[in-house]
Amino acid sequence: MKAKTIAKILITAGICIGTLALATEVLMPKYRTSLQEGSLIAEYYKETAAHDVLFAGDCEFYENIVPDVLWQEYGISSYIRGSAQQLIPQTYCLTAEMLEKEKPALVAVSVLAMSEPTQTNEAYNRMSIDGMKLSKYKLESIKATKMEEETLASYLFPILRYHDRWKELTAEDFSGLFKDEIVSDSGYMMNLGIKPAENVPGGKPLADYRFAAVNMEYLQKIADLCKEKDVPLLLIKSPSLYPFWYGQWSEQLEAFAEANGIVYINTLDHLEEIGLDFAVDTYDSGLHLNLAGGEKLTKWLGGIISEEYNLTDHRGDEAYEKVWTEKHKAFEARKEELKAQQ
Numbered sequence: 001m002k003a004k005t006i007a008k009i010l011i012t013a014g015i016c017i018g019t020l021a022l023a024t025e026v027l028m029p030k031y032r033t034s035l036q037e038g039s040l041i042a043e044y045y046k047e048t049a050a051h052d053v054l055f056a057g058d059c060e061f062y063e064n065i066v067p068d069v070l071w072q073e074y075g076i077s078s079y080i081r082g083s084a085q086q087l088i089p090q091t092y093c094l095t096a097e098m099l100e101k102e103k104p105a106l107v108a109v110s111v112l113a114m115s116e117p118t119q120t121n122e123a124y125n126r127m128s129i130d131g132m133k134l135s136k137y138k139l140e141s142i143k144a145t146k147m148e149e150e151t152l153a154s155y156l157f158p159i160l161r162y163h164d165r166w167k168e169l170t171a172e173d174f175s176g177l178f179k180d181e182i183v184s185d186s187g188y189m190m191n192l193g194i195k196p197a198e199n200v201p202g203g204k205p206l207a208d209y210r211f212a213a214v215n216m217e218y219l220q221k222i223a224d225l226c227k228e229k230d231v232p233l234l235l236i237k238s239p240s241l242y243p244f245w246y247g248q249w250s251e252q253l254e255a256f257a258e259a260n261g262i263v264y265i266n267t268l269d270h271l272e273e274i275g276l277d278f279a280v281d282t283y284d285s286g287l288h289l290n291l292a293g294g295e296k297l298t299k300w301l302g303g304i305i306s307e308e309y310n311l312t313d314h315r316g317d318e319a320y321e322k323v324w325t326e327k328h329k330a331f332e333a334r335k336e337e338l339k340a341q342q
Helices: 003-027 036-046 067-074 088-101 122-129 136-145 152-156 171-175 213-228 247-260 267-274 291-308 318-341
Strands: 053-057 078-082 106-110 233-237 263-266
Touching: 036 078, 036 122, 053 088, 067 078, 067 291, 067 318, 078 088, 088 106, 088 122, 088 136, 088 213, 106 213, 122 136, 136 152, 213 233, 213 247, 233 247, 233 267, 247 263, 263 267, 263 291, 267 291
Parallel strands: 053 078, 053 106, 106 233, 233 263
Antiparallel strands: none
8 A cells, every 4th residue: 555545544534533532522511610510520630739638529528628728727738539429439440540640648538429329310420430531440430330221332432422412512612622621629619608407307217228239349449449559548428417327327337447447437426526507507408518617627627637647737848839829829719709609
């Protein structure tokens, strides 16, 4: 075959691949305005800071813990790798991916998802998986959590899923190609609203309080991974009043923590110490904390982890100061923007 023919074939193939990649980028949901949580997983790849603490889990982290507070109060550099209704197998895969990139002084995992054996909403799966770069961990996350009607191919080649979304395209889908706006503050989603927790429903008796086998399997994989990487693991139940958190669930986690030489903290047992007031510290009747509540929780938690895990205070360290000064400016700007919208 002549060189010119080969060149034409390669150019044509390159154009086709480029066009397909561009079409995929346009057609995939951008999640920048209507459902910003969908951008969280991919934002981690833009991080330049080294992290003392990596948080992984669902909304009980990314709406309740404030990395800016950990920095301002304790000089702790942290990041939240969160997504809506992130399942435990997904948490494992995201944690494993992060621990290949960096070695923090502590990994903290949200345990609310231990009560969720399977995914029930494709959108939640997409928000946890689509933003991941292609790797063995993304493949495992897809295989472990995709719903019966979903296919591996639709995750590897999203255009198979979104090819008919052209009918719904907005200016956001095109502007995102040229400006990739950060929607979080080190993985934290800020909310300044106030909606008191009133008439919070209690828990109804369950037929079986045991966690699903798949969740115990992947929680063990997280513990084993952290042990292999020589990184302490901390399990945390955030102080959300709803969904109801059963004492039997905490008992299982306490036994797991003891068997694996790690720590489990149920913050619901420490509401008075934290100083939370669910008349003013939640924006959605006790499901999540607002900024005021998140600041209280983070100050309390920061005091514990800074001492128990002997974390270094990096305030005054030029490299850390440079990054976190910019992060703090962005944090304050977002706060002012949200205040103006109230």
